[in-house]
Amino acid sequence: MWGGRFASGPAEIMEEINASIGFDKRLAPQDIRGSLAHVAMLGQAGILPAGDVAAIESGLKAVAQEIEGGTFAFRRELEDIHMSVESRLTEIVGSAAGRLHTARSRNDQVATDMKLWVRDTLDGLDAQAADLQRALAEKALAHAGTVMPGFTHLQSAQPVTFGHHCLAYVEMLARDRGRFRDARTRLNECPLGAAALAGTSFPIDRHATAQALGFDRPTANSLDSVADRDFALEALAAASICAVHLSRFAEELVVWTSAQFGFVRLSDGYTTGSSIMPQKRNPDAAELVRAKAGRVIGALTGLLIVMKGLPLAYSKDMQEDKEGTFDALQALSLCLAAMTGMVRDLEPVPEVLARAAGSGYATATDLADWLVRELGLPFREAHHVTGRLVGAAAARGVGLEDLSLAELQAAEPRITDAIYAVLGVENSVASRTSYGGTAPANVRAQAEAWLSRLSAG
Ligand code: ARG
Numbered sequence: 001m002w003g004g005r006f007a008s009g010p011a012e013i014m015e016e017i018n019a020s021i022g023f024d025k026r027l028a029p030q031d032i033r034g035s036l037a038h039v040a041m042l043g044q045a046g047i048l049p050a051g052d053v054a055a056i057e058s059g060l061k062a063v064a065q066e067i068e069g070g071t072f073a074f075r076r077e078l079e080d081i082h083m084s085v086e087s088r089l090t091e092i093v094g095s096a097a098g099r100l101h102t103a104r105s106r107n108d109q110v111a112t113d114m115k116l117w118v119r120d121t122l123d124g125l126d127a128q129a130a131d132l133q134r135a136l137a138e139k140a141l142a143h144a145g146t147v148m149p150g151f152t153h154l155q156s157a158q159p160v161t162f163g164h165h166c167l168a169y170v171e172m173l174a175r176d177r178g179r180f181r182d183a184r185t186r187l188n189e190c191p192l193g194a195a196a197l198a199g200t201s202f203p204i205d206r207h208a209t210a211q212a213l214g215f216d217r218p219t220a221n222s223l224d225s226v227a228d229r230d231f232a233l234e235a236l237a238a239a240s241i242c243a244v245h246l247s248r249f250a251e252e253l254v255v256w257t258s259a260q261f262g263f264v265r266l267s268d269g270y271t272t273g274s275s276i277m278p279q280k281r282n283p284d285a286a287e288l289v290r291a292k293a294g295r296v297i298g299a300l301t302g303l304l305i306v307m308k309g310l311p312l313a314y315s316k317d318m319q320e321d322k323e324g325t326f327d328a329l330q331a332l333s334l335c336l337a338a339m340t341g342m343v344r345d346l347e348p349v350p351e352v353l354a355r356a357a358g359s360g361y362a363t364a365t366d367l368a369d370w371l372v373r374e375l376g377l378p379f380r381e382a383h384h385v386t387g388r389l390v391g392a393a394a395a396r397g398v399g400l401e402d403l404s405l406a407e408l409q410a411a412e413p414r415i416t417d418a419i420y421a422v423l424g425v426e427n428s429v430a431s432r433t434s435y436g437g438t439a440p441a442n443v444r445a446q447a448e449a450w451l452s453r454l455s456a457g
Contacts, residue, residue, distance in 0.1 A: 032063065039060070066088070114322070133177075137170055192210070197312075232303060236300035266342060271283060285338045371415075
């Protein structure tokens with residue numbers, strides 16, 4: 001394609017380091033779409049005669065069929081998908097094929113192809129994240145009143161409900177989806193027609209190609225058009241944050257399914273056994289979701305580092321945007337699917353959760369709040385009194401509710417036996433009715449609101 005100035009071909013190693021066809025062949029559908037839009041515009045603008053346009057169009061469709069049908073021969077010496085498609089097009093339609101690349105460069109072509117791929121992928125991730133939200137909101141509704149321990153520092157803090165915990169992830173996923181959509185909106189300007197870097201002297205209609213490919217408008221600066229990989233970085237950044245959310249939940253599932261916690265059961269479908277230890281049910285899917293977050297973050301970091309030293313406009317370094325972006329966004333898609341399956345099948349164990357919720361003096365804050373509310377103690381003093389009571393109970397190895405009234409009154413004489421009501425975990429969660437709080441009625445209402453929002457799309 002560019003042999004005119006060269007007396008001999010590339011070294012074997014040059015070909016190996018240069019070729020991207022091994023991984024960019026997945027851009028074939030986007031590449032052909034872009035070429036179809038480009039050639040139609042060249043025809044409409046009177047740059048190419050109608051006969052050539054028709055020949056190129058039918059040739060491109062034939063190439064697309066060969067690729068779909070698996071009969072297309074990808075050859076490393078043709079470097080990348082752009083040259084591979086054009087070379088085959090030349091074989092099929094002859095010299096007219098040589099006119100397709102008028103007013104275009106691989107630089108604007110590859111930027112367009114990648115944007116189309118990332119855009120479709122972001123749409124898919126958004127839909128998958130919505131599925132996971134739905135699974136979580138359904139679980140939340142079913143367990144709006146299932147009491148469990150809430151943690152800070154992984155130490156028992158205050159009782160919450162299982163549904164409340166699920167809805168925390170629904171909120172995180174809502175922000176993730178917002179980032180996917182935001183990235184999509186910013187991405188949606190078409191680089192095609194920027195040519196190599198400076199634009200072109202042909203009277204092309206960039207608005208027409210932008211529109212044909214579903215972009216909102218053409219990019220405004222030809223240098224920026226071919227030098228920009230922000231769209232991939234943004235998609236990877238949004239994907240990384242989402243992957244981190246999934247990883248945190250995966251970590252909780254790993255901990256919760258251990259024999260020591262026993263908070264939840266994963267289904268057979270999402271666990272594996274051990275070849276030596278017959279008792280094992282390993283949470284491999286959750287562990288892999290946790291691990292794959294590393295790949296996604298790695299891809300973001302890798303591409304940031306590729307881009308950071310590049311002068312304008314295009315440099316071949318930018319070809320390295322692909323493998324990491326493809327791999328990371330696919331990995332996230334798989335993680336979302338696996339997480340959705342795990343959540344659908346997930347069974348919390350209410351007895352274990354309730355028992356755990358009551359241990360670790362998780363209702364100490366309720367006791368302190370009672371002293372404030374009923375006796376008018378300043379909160380700091382109530383905190384101090386409660387601390388003494390927790391110390392006394394811990395010394396005897398019992399819960400706060402096991403202290404006698406006399407023992408309670410030794411710390412604060414005005415305490416009455418009405419205080420026992422707030423020491424239970426059910427009362428504790430039921431009292432948390434502040435907006436966004438864990439009271440079962442709140443959780444039920446939030447879960448229902450999410451489910452109707454999600455079914456509205
Ligand atoms: N395969 C290349 C890439 O992915 C296409 C652009 C090549 N452009 C060039 N001037 N060598 O970046």
